[in-house]
Amino acid sequence: MKPGEHGRIAERSSGGRFFATTYVRDADGKRRRVERSSNKSIEDARRLLQRHLAHRRTPLSGQAITERTTLAEIFELWIEAKAAEDGISQQTADQYRAVWEKHGLQQLGALTVTELPTSRANAHLKLMGATTQATRLRMVLRGMFTLAVGFDVVGVNPIREAKVTKTSSISPRAATADEFHQVRAAVRAYAERQGSGPQPGRLLLPFVDLLVATGGRPNEVLALRWSDVDLSSDPPTVTITGTLIDHGRIAGMPLHRQDLRKGGAPEHTVVLPQFGVDALLTLKEDGAAADGPVFANRLGGWMSLTNMRRALRAALPDSLAWITPHSFRRTVATVVRDAHGPALAQQQLSHAKLDTTEKHYLQRQTRGPDVRETLEAFVGET
Known part of the structure; x- marks a missing residue:
């Protein structure tokens, strides 16, 4: 017999039960006796054995996963x-x-x-x-x-055809120039308000400006160190080299900096517009350690995105409540796309694939181009 084949099926009865037995040569080359029984008839025992043989797999032992593994x-x-x-x-x-x-x-x-x-x-x-x-x-x-x-325990992956309930896709939304000016005005008013105690909006305006100046992810911008900033170069740049991991995201770990970008992506250098340079110069006035955080809390440590997100929510009016720190990344992508095309938007955001930029970050264009001349020429040729 070749592996997978079985011999003649023998039948017998004993004590009111009926048995069907054969020998199978398994995939490991070994010959094993296989039997099924029934209290109905010989034919029923044979059918049960044949059904078993149709799906039988070689018994496994001595490996990490077997049919008994939970x-x-x-x-x-x-x-x-x-x-x-x-x-x-x-x-x-x-x-x-x-x-x-x-x-x-x-x-x-x-x-x-x-x-x-x-x-x-x-x-x-x-x-x-x-x-x-x-x-x-x-x-x-x-x-x-x-x-x-x-491990040859199952023949096919049963999860391959299992489905989850689909979510309704939400189109990326970018802020207009007017909305961004409203955001900056609201954030400035929130940071300058008078009152006793800590000012949670102290870093909020430069944070918003750096998000737009770089197009970086919020936790990547908060992970910037002064050693990542080069304001003396022409043009001035910042290099995104890591990301912040918030409290509890890794079991037992506090807020900390991870010296890798999301997905292990390589370092990403962006050229700074003047308002981004101004934001960094404002932060530098507060006094900063040479290799310390750009966005340092009052103790000189890292500033949590949770705190920045909470401050932004408190600063914005209801009409702008849809804006989150991540909205500025979509805004940058859309502004760059509209002016320079999707390829440069992808490059600014440092995505490996253009499809990621287009699907998740670019606000859909709902106005067609002015192609009147082309269409007129086409009709004129008929």
Whole structure:
């Protein structure tokens, strides 16, 4: 027999039960006896055996994942492999673990790897609704079962056809020049208001200006150090080299700077317009350590995006409540696109793919170009 083939099916009865037996040569070359029984008839026992043979897989032993391995155990193997092979950050690993522990461990963790069909996975994901957590859990489960497929425990990945509830896409919105002037005026008024105690808006105006001057992500701008700034060069520049990781984003870690950009992207140098230079000169007047944070809190440490976001919300009127720190990145992308085309917008934002810039950062153009001359010429030729 070749691997996967079986011999003649033998039949017998004993004590009122009926048995069908054969020998199978498994994928490992070994010959094994396989039997199924029924209390109805010989024919029923034969049918049960044939159904079993159609889906039977070689028994596994001595490897990390077998048919008896639970999903809880596979998750631990997968997250370890993910960190070792793909080099994911601790922050990303913690996000995967958090979604598994909240939405997967208690609900699915006790099942073995062969006990989660597509239908059940699909129902569980749909029950979570149109959420980022559902999308992330699907990604985790798909990775876990890809690992199981690699061990020949299951033949296909059951998560491949499982779907999450789709969210309605929201078109990127950029601020107009007039809206941006309103933002700056509101932020300036908030920072200059009189009162006792700390002034939470002290850094808000230069923060807004640097977001627009660079097009950087908010946590990348807050992670700038004075050693990343070169105001003496012609033209003046800043180089984005890292990002801030907020409190609790990595288990047990406080607010800290990560010396890598999002996704491990390379350093990104941007040329500063004059208002960006002015914002940095204003910050430098407060006195700054040579390699300290550009946006330093009152103790000289890093300034949390949570605090800056809270201050911006407090500063803006209701008509501008839709604006968040990330809105300025979309605004920069749209302004550069309108003046110089999408390729330079992508370059300013340092995206690896133009599709990312167009899909998530560029406000859609709703006015067609002036092509009257071209169309008139076409009609005139007929």
